[in-house]
Amino acid sequence: MNKNALFELSYGVYVLSSWDEGRPVGCIANSAMQITSSPMTVAVSVNRKNHTHACIEDTGRFAVTVLKETTDPKLIGTFGFRSSKDTDKFSLFPYSVRGKLPVLDAGLAYMSCRVVAKWETATHTVFLGEVYDCDLIGKGAPMTYAYYHEVLKGKTSVNAPTYRAEREHKPQDRARYVCTVCGYEYDGDVPFEELPGDWKCPLCGVGKEKFEKR
Ligand SMILES: Cc1cc2nc3c(=O)[nH]c(=O)nc-3n(C[C@H](O)[C@H](O)[C@H](O)COP(=O)(O)O)c2cc1C
The missing domain is CATH 2.20.28.10 (Rubrerythrin, domain 2)
Known part of the structure; x- marks a missing residue:
């Protein structure tokens, strides 16, 4: 079995957001996909160790913000490698409340969702959300996971569903x-x-x- 096969799956790079008793919280996720069009639903896979997980559980809502290729890499560093438990991430990047949820102004599009089902796996919860509000808020190309890795040289957090030790490095001088x-x-x-x-x-x-x- 060649586990590198899983590296060939394609994804986008998104911010999942919710509220922690009125405080905006969120994290980077590559795992977001549309499941049905009528009703319009999307699914996200969220590690139970992420603070955002607890907040989605509490509020029963989450927003998915689609990031652009031109997104400041520091935004990904902040939302993807720090925890909302101890960092007020939304105070560092402008956001607006859209569909009753915090959405980063740097995004290309957003979907605000109400959790309608969930499925527990060993490490992650898959939340199925029904989209009750969505819109385009920016212009540009959506950031893909491949772009994040190949152009921005970004890494994957240990809490991402796709995480595993990176591919072998080529010897360097x-x-x-x-x-x-x-x-x-x-x-x-x-x-x-x-x-x-x-x-x-x-x-x-x-x-x-x-x-x-x-
Ligand atoms: C490229 C990338 C993709 C990620 N994808 C996911 C994901 O799909 N699901 C997830 O639970 N965490 C994912 N993460 C990890 C979370 O963003 C990270 O653990 C974050 O610090 C959690 O923040 P929080 O504690 O404020 O929720 C990803 C991180 C990166 C950098």
Whole structure:
């Protein structure tokens, strides 16, 4: 069995959002898909360790915001590698309440959903949501999971349903420097050691000191 077969599945990159007692919360998800058109439903797979999971359970609602290719990578770093338990993610990026749910203004489109069914797996809950409001809010190309990985050099969080140790790395003639917060691997032309002291991870925004030599 060649598990790399699963890397050939295609996805988008989305923000799932909900409320925590009036506070907006959310996380990145690649697992969102339309299930039926009448009624209009979408399904998302959410790790039970994510704070957003508890908030979707409590409110019975979630919004899916479709991200654009031009999305600031720091938004993905913040929503995909930090928890709403201790970070007020929506205070860092502008949002509006649409369909009674917090939706990032940087999005291309959103769907506001009411949970109508759920299915428990070993690690994730699959929520089926009926769409009660949706609209286009921006212009541009939707970000695909492949674009996120290949162009932005983004990594997948351990809580994503698609997570597993990355494919084998090709041998390199210089040391690898990997962000311990989001997994971004530095691949710039300037050697890592020569980057200025105020250089920041382009994905999650932490400083050089959070990078590990491997
Ligand atoms: C590219 C990417 C895809 C992700 N996909 C999912 C997903 O489909 N489902 C999920 O539960 N978590 C997914 N995650 C992980 C969550 O976004 C992450 O655990 C987040 O920090 C949870 O935040 P929260 O505690 O505020 O909910 C993904 C992360 C990244 C970077």
